[in-house]
Amino acid sequence: MRYFSTQRQSPLVGFREATINGQAPDKGLYFPESIPVLTGEFQKTFRNKSRPELAYEVIRPYVSGEIPDADLFTICEETVNFDFPLVRVNQDIWSLELYHGPTLAFKDVGARFMSRCLGYFSKGSNKHITILVATSGDTGSAVANGFLGVENVDVVILYPSGKVSKVQEKMLTTLGKNITALEVQGTFDDCQKMVKQAFLDNELNSKLSLTSANSINIARWIPQQFYYFFALQQWKEEALPVICVPSGNFGNICAGLLGNASGLQVQHFIAACNQNKVFTDYLDTSVYQPADAVETYSNAMDVGNPSNFVRLLELFENDFPAIRNLISSYSISDGETSDTISRVFKKDSYLLEPHGAVAYHALEMYLEKNPGKKGIMLETAHPVKFGDIVEKSIRKTIEIPESLRHLSELKKESILIKPEFLDLKEYLLSR
Ligand SMILES: *Cc1c(COP(=O)(O)O)cnc(C)c1O
Numbered sequence: 001m002r003y004f005s006t007q008r009q010s011p012l013v014g015f016r017e018a019t020i021n022g023q024a025p026d027k028g029l030y031f032p033e034s035i036p037v038l039t040g041e042f043q044k045t046f047r048n049k050s051r052p053e054l055a056y057e058v059i060r061p062y063v064s065g066e067i068p069d070a071d072l073f074t075i076c077e078e079t080v081n082f083d084f085p086l087v088r089v090n091q092d093i094w095s096l097e098l099y100h101g102p103t104l105a106f107k108d109v110g111a112r113f114m115s116r117c118l119g120y121f122s123k124g125s126n127k128h129i130t131i132l133v134a135t136s137g138d139t140g141s142a143v144a145n146g147f148l149g150v151e152n153v154d155v156v157i158l159y160p161s162g163k164v165s166k167v168q169e170k171m172l173t174t175l176g177k178n179i180t181a182l183e184v185q186g187t188f189d190d191c192q193k194m195v196k197q198a199f200l201d202n203e204l205n206s207k208l209s210l211t212s213a214n215s216i217n218i219a220r221w222i223p224q225q226f227y228y229f230f231a232l233q234q235w236k237e238e239a240l241p242v243i244c245v246p247s248g249n250f251g252n253i254c255a256g257l258l259g260n261a262s263g264l265q266v267q268h269f270i271a272a273c274n275q276n277k278v279f280t281d282y283l284d285t286s287v288y289q290p291a292d293a294v295e296t297y298s299n300a301m302d303v304g305n306p307s308n309f310v311r312l313l314e315l316f317e318n319d320f321p322a323i324r325n326l327i328s329s330y331s332i333s334d335g336e337t338s339d340t341i342s343r344v345f346k347k348d349s350y351l352l353e354p355h356g357a358v359a360y361h362a363l364e365m366y367l368e369k370n371p372g373k374k375g376i377m378l379e380t381a382h383p384v385k386f387g388d389i390v391e392k393s394i395r396k397t398i399e400i401p402e403s404l405r406h407l408s409e410l411k412k413e414s415i416l417i418k419p420e421f422l423d424l425k426e427y428l429l430s431r
Pocket of ligand 1: 107215247250251252355381
């Protein structure tokens with residue numbers, strides 16, 4: 001498989017180079033030159049395959065020999081070695097729980113796959129890679145966890161001091177080994193700016209081999225279609241499901257759309273947004289108007305200019321009516337988010353976190369307008385990761401899951417730095 005840049009000013013590259021580059025030199029996003037088509041045989045048999053087998057078959061055409069089959073299979077096994085249960089919440093709505101991985105968010109899937117691919121590509125070389133990643137919470141821990149102990153790779157995470165949840169901070173700062181957490185006395189935007197500047201700095205790049213691990217990397221994006229297949233494996237209803245995805249940068253939903261373009265059968269998609277609703281407005285007006293992000297309860301979706309929007313346009317070859325035919329979108333307020341968490345907990349004894357609640361309510365709105373249909377919402381994080389808002393909504397404390405209990409005993413280790421690029425540079429050069 002070769003990948004082109006959505007800006008079309010960069011050469012075509014293979015899987016390896018696209019993964020290592022992250023973003024194309026012309027600042028476009030890589031996109032597969034052709035989309036694999038699933039065979040009739042696959043459609044007949046995929047329900048009976050194991051998760052690693054299924055993942056391997058789906059991803060193999062995208063990697064096309066750049067990782068030997070046996071290694072690729074191992075990577076797939078390690079990527080999906082936790083559960084992806086489809087839980088029925090009520091008559092019409094199911095929750096696909098994507099939070100059973102090590103950092104309790106769906107980003108584990110993409111981060112685990114990408115980290116192992118980069119680990120494979122750097123194995124045996126004596127080149128040492130430093131991964132720089134800015135995080136507003138979930139990305140940093142998923143990436144760090146994915147790279148923990150990977151040979152020849154160091155991870156430096158920048159997170160905004162006091163602006164991530166307690167659980168998120170513990171997950172970021174207690175890993176040790178090849179992971180370092182920089183606690184930036186500023187905002188997430190400051191962290192992102194510092195990282196961007198680092199990639200542009202000649203001196204840093206001549207002395208260190210810097211790589212990004214952000215969500216636009218194809219090795220993070222493409223494997224996210226795996227769990228749409230896992231959902232369909234567990235779907236026993238006659239009619240195809242509507243799938244509702246809580247969306248921020250639109251990597252997750254675009255992965256589902258990619259699977260659908262390959263032949264995964266889904267009736268309809270819903271992009272559930274919080275008050276950051278440029279995509280909802282786009283479907284209403286056909287005009288795409290990026291905006292500044294506003295803060296909401298579902299902070300991982302506080303994005304005013306979704307980076308994967310260009311991939312969505314590629315998937316549909318810019319055909320607006322086709323986009324609107326397959327995708328609906330709703331924008332949900334914080335009040336509705338909190339109300340949904342409380343309502344679903346009372347009525348169905350099911351605990352949502354804010355991102356999942358946005359998706360749940362958007363799906364409810366769609367089903368109300370389209371009676372008789374049934375749907376799946378993606379629950380992208382564990383409620384405990386957003387414990388403050390969840391507890392406020394249900395007016396109860398929630399239990400810390402077993403897998404997190406050890407965190408309270410671990411000591412936070414971070415390096416406090418000012419939100420200044422020069423401080424970051426000095427730190428990186430002094431390591
Ligand atoms: C990152 C994230 C999202 C948004 O996913 P995108 O791929 O950026 O659309 C939704 N929910 C949670 C919990 C996240 O961490």
